[in-house]
Amino acid sequence: MSKFKVKDARKLRVSTPFNFDDSDPRATPGFDGNAKALKKQAKRFDEELSDLQELLFANARALGKDAPSILVVLQGMDTSGKGGAVKSVFSVFDPQGTTTLSFGKPTDEELEHDFLWRIRKHDPLPGQVVAFDRSHYEDVVTQRVHSWVDEAEIDRRFEAIREYEKELADANVRILKIFLHISKEFQTENLLERVENPKKHWKYDDGDVTERGFWHEYSQAYADAINRTDADHAPWYVLPSDSKPYARMALKFLILDELRKMELDWPEADFDPEVERQRILDSE
Amino acid sequence: MSKFKVKDARKLRVSTPFNFDDSDPRATPGFDGNAKALKKQAKRFDEELSDLQELLFANARALGKDAPSILVVLQGMDTSGKGGAVKSVFSVFDPQGTTTLSFGKPTDEELEHDFLWRIRKHDPLPGQVVAFDRSHYEDVVTQRVHSWVDEAEIDRRFEAIREYEKELADANVRILKIFLHISKEFQTENLLERVENPKKHWKYDDGDVTERGFWHEYSQAYADAINRTDADHAPWYVLPSDSKPYARMALKFLILDELRKMELDWPEADFDPEVERQRILDSE
Numbered sequence: 001m002s003k004f005k006v007k008d009a010r011k012l013r014v015s016t017p018f019n020f021d022d023s024d025p026r027a028t029p030g031f032d033g034n035a036k037a038l039k040k041q042a043k044r045f046d047e048e049l050s051d052l053q054e055l056l057f058a059n060a061r062a063l064g065k066d067a068p069s070i071l072v073v074l075q076g077m078d079t080s081g082k083g084g085a086v087k088s089v090f091s092v093f094d095p096q097g098t099t100t101l102s103f104g105k106p107t108d109e110e111l112e113h114d115f116l117w118r119i120r121k122h123d124p125l126p127g128q129v130v131a132f133d134r135s136h137y138e139d140v141v142t143q144r145v146h147s148w149v150d151e152a153e154i155d156r157r158f159e160a161i162r163e164y165e166k167e168l169a170d171a172n173v174r175i176l177k178i179f180l181h182i183s184k185e186f187q188t189e190n191l192l193e194r195v196e197n198p199k200k201h202w203k204y205d206d207g208d209v210t211e212r213g214f215w216h217e218y219s220q221a222y223a224d225a226i227n228r229t230d231a232d233h234a235p236w237y238v239l240p241s242d243s244k245p246y247a248r249m250a251l252k253f254l255i256l257d258e259l260r261k262m263e264l265d266w267p268e269a270d271f272d273p274e275v276e277r278q279r280i281l282d283s284e
Numbered sequence: 285m286s287k288f289k290v291k292d293a294r295k296l297r298v299s300t301p302f303n304f305d306d307s308d309p310r311a312t313p314g315f316d317g318n319a320k321a322l323k324k325q326a327k328r329f330d331e332e333l334s335d336l337q338e339l340l341f342a343n344a345r346a347l348g349k350d351a352p353s354i355l356v357v358l359q360g361m362d363t364s365g366k367g368g369a370v371k372s373v374f375s376v377f378d379p380q381g382t383t384t385l386s387f388g389k390p391t392d393e394e395l396e397h398d399f400l401w402r403i404r405k406h407d408p409l410p411g412q413v414v415a416f417d418r419s420h421y422e423d424v425v426t427q428r429v430h431s432w433v434d435e436a437e438i439d440r441r442f443e444a445i446r447e448y449e450k451e452l453a454d455a456n457v458r459i460l461k462i463f464l465h466i467s468k469e470f471q472t473e474n475l476l477e478r479v480e481n482p483k484k485h486w487k488y489d490d491g492d493v494t495e496r497g498f499w500h501e502y503s504q505a506y507a508d509a510i511n512r513t514d515a516d517h518a519p520w521y522v523l524p525s526d527s528k529p530y531a532r533m534a535l536k537f538l539i540l541d542e543l544r545k546m547e548l549d550w551p552e553a554d555f556d557p558e559v560e561r562q563r564i565l566d567s568e
Binding site for chain 2: 058095
């Protein structure tokens with residue numbers, strides 16, 4: 001059976017200049033097997049993921065502000081499976097150490113502020129694993145595709161994003177930026193399922209078909225965003241996502257890899273175990 | 285094999301006047317089986333729980349402010365397993381439809397406000413399932429046990445809690461208040477494990493042993509809180525919790541029962557499926 005390795009996961013990191021022709025959304029690089037095998041492979045990571053997340057949380061209790069945290073930023077075309085990917089990974093974690101946010105259309109209040117205002121409210125606390133389902137990248141992609149803002153403003157935003165992510169990294173936030181890469185044909189299937197299956201109707205937004213008309217413009221804007229913000233402290237990974245089990249497995253592994261790289265230990269006791277043992281027994 | 289039924293779960297609702305002698309923390313009422321059988325039983329609820337939570341979330345998309353939500357309030361002595369219980373249930377749900385909060389010692393800012401100020405910030409949004417690990421009940425229990433506030437203030441707080449919960453219920457929030465009931469002997473075991481196992485040291489708080497000296501006062505204060513705030517729109521359930529698998533299974537079932545009682549349907553499409561199908565195909 002195929003086994004997905006660290007080097008396979010790390011290869012999903014983009015090489016800049018990146019363009020989407022470099023990545024085949026139908027492929028499953030580093031893994032040779034069907035959906036069932038992929039799910040089995042992903043399940044193998046669960047125990048270690050759960051243990052390491054607890055370890056990270058425990059470290060934050062002991063180290064306070066100096067403990068690391070993880071921020072996973074997920075982007076992708078409509079129906080690329082961002083929500084499902086978050087669910088599959090975060091269901092393994094203890095909710096007390098994680099936060100997941102979905103950034104939808106900005107509210108009127110949010111529009112009155114700088115685009116990063118609503119994002120910065122959710123800077124990861126030490127020891128937390130945070131996922132953004134959509135993010136500040138919408139402000140340099142969707143808004144650009146529709147020319148809602150001019151190019152000078154786009155330039156300014158890229159600069160602000162680079163500064164923001166550098167600031168997070170300096171505060172010991174490990175950033176993973178993930179693009180779930182699907183083909184237009186796979187989107188067709190997904191959209192059709194949403195209109196054909198009554199249990200999926202609520203997920204259907206007729207605006208998605210309109211956005212689809214801008215597929216090429218979106219691809220260009222995303223590639224540009226990736227090229228202008230990829231950095232070792234805030235790397236972009238493009239995951240082929242026509243196979244949802246593959247994308248989920250790869251995402252799990254990337255987060256696991258990040259947790260492993262922290263090389264955390266259990267915090268030392270700030271009490272004398274023998275003394276406390278006796279206190280407990282005496283308090284019967 | 286034993287099967288836990290709706291009537292068994294509902295029997296865990298307190299009858300007032302309640303006192304803790306009415307409940308045996310070592311028992312597993314309604315279930316005759318070991319930990320393994322309990323876990324198996326709990327797993328059987330997972331699929332339905334996950335489906336109904338999605339249905340609830342979908343309804344909120346369609347109904348907006350009129351959609352119901354669920355608030356689970358968890359209380360219990362130290363080491364009673366509140367965090368683990370939240371994890372075991374909420375790992376089944378889609379994180380985008382759930383929020384879990386841990387209310388620790390109030391911050392200075394929180395202390396400057398009324399005790400409900402920090403709680404009200406997290407009123408459940410329509411369609412959400414929210415868990416409070418500790419809650420406003422700390423303010424009528426812990427603070428009372430230590431006489432940090434006088435009895436007139438405690439009376440005022442009970443009145444405020446009753447009003448607050450009524451207000452939530454009127455806004456279609458289904459409230460479940462859960463007390464995880466452990467014996468003092470079980471707490472001894474749990475505390476000893478935290479000092480003996482280096483991987484659990486971070487969970488140990490030497491203040492817990494001090495609080496243990498007030499076991500009787502805590503029991504009295506909790507019983508009083510339960511008696512003064514139990515209501516059909518905000519019921520209290522006392523779950524025997526010396527068996528963690530039992531408590532988790534029962535909690536899952538109570539939430540499942542609440543979701544079932546909503547009798548939700550998939551929201552109707554606000555679009556013409558045939559028209560949209562064609563639009564999708566035309567947009568290839």
